[in-house]
Amino acid sequence: MAQKRKRRIALLCSVVVLLMSLLGGCATFENFQQGFFTKKTEEVVRFGVYQPLSGADKEAAALEVKGIELAHKLFPQALGKQVELIYADNKSDVFAAEAAAKELVEKRVALVLGSYGNALSLVGSDVFKEEKIPAIAATCTNPLVTSSSDFYFRACFVDSFQGNAAAKFVNESLGVTQAIVMKQTDNDYASAMSQMFSDKLVALTGDPNAIINTLEFKKGDTDYSAQLDAISASGVPIVYLPCTEEEGITILKQAKEKGITATFVGTDKWDTENFLKKGGQAVEGAAFTTLFDAESSLTEMSQLFLESYQKEYGVEEKPESAVALGFDAYLLAVNALNNAGTALNGEAIRDQLFKTKEFQGATGSISLNLTGDPVKSVVIEAVENGAFVHKYTAEPTWGQ
DSSP states (O other), X not given: OHHHHHHHHHHHHHHHHHHHHHHHTOSSHHHHHHHHTHHHHOSEEEEEEEEOOSSTTHHHHHHHHHHHHHHHHHOOEETTEEXXXXXXXXXXXHHHHHHHHHHHHHTTOSEEEEOSSHHHHHHHHHHHHHTTOOEEESSOOOTHHHHTXXXXXXXXXXXXXXXXXXXXXXXXXXXXXXXXXXXXXXXHHHHHHHHHHHHHHHHHHOOTTSEEEEEEEOTTOOOOHHHHHXXXXXXXXXXXXXXXXHHHHHHHHHHHHTTOOOEEEEOGGGOSHHHHHHHGXXXXXXXXXXXXXXXXXXSHHHHHHHHHHHHXXXXXXXXXXXXXXXXXXXXHHHXXXXXHTOSSOHHHHHHHHHTOOSEEETTEEEXXXXXSOEEEOEEEEEEETTEEEEEEEEOOOTTO
């Protein structure tokens, strides 16, 4: 009996020590309850909104947030529970970004949406990967955002994917088999776009000489006479020009002055009202790939998004691409959680994101590949009579 009594006392002491060790890290019993029990009893699902809510990127990020909040209003639940949006301001600063990411970890979010800005997303990437919290970027197009982590995904296509779609537009819609590439020297963005455009046009035409010339210019150049004279002499009908809005306007104005009739094809960087206003007659006929086209309802969700947006902000208001992509990032998150059946297992949620195939979002059909990048519809718009007009939709196919 004495031996059994000693064992009971020893067991009781062990339990007491265990409880004391557990409680030692908690200031109060309430904190202990939250830290030890709530993961299984929480009645809400938390999505982290990791964004530059202040600083230089504030206005651009606000578009993504607008889309996230609109989707949240329409679809406020996941796993049958209310979704709570938890905001963390990375302040448009890479030094503040890590602290913002860790703040979301501490608040036990199931998944993260954002950030606007490739560099800010990359800073948060290591934090989220270590904690096994999936993240979905809305407008980040740098391939490194997803390739550096198997917990990071994106709603928009990568930069180079636009080059692929532009080649399909040139060949399949316009029936053109040859083109010239004009790009900035030592620019990773332009190089990736140009390479994909060139490779795809060669593949589509079967002609290794489909790109008859590649003309380069330096950052900061203001006179493009040499390149434009070469284009004029070639008589080529298409010039692929992956550049900024400002460069595009200047080049197209100089091309207009030289009487060049070739169609210039750019990227989503031209999808701005400023391009129309500053470009004027010079940009008439120019075409470009874009992340979203409000005039073409790609899916039933596209229509719901547009109707909801106009009801919220006014019939005349046209949603920016970033709003639609923020909307889709939220929908992808809800879909992944519902399919995973849990908000507590980041690996299970990540695995469901990888399984996303032909998801009907506002920006089209979305299938996520092995790097977390979407294979999706790409819209081509052109400038006609001072307005953007839908011209072509490159539908998603694996192996594009």
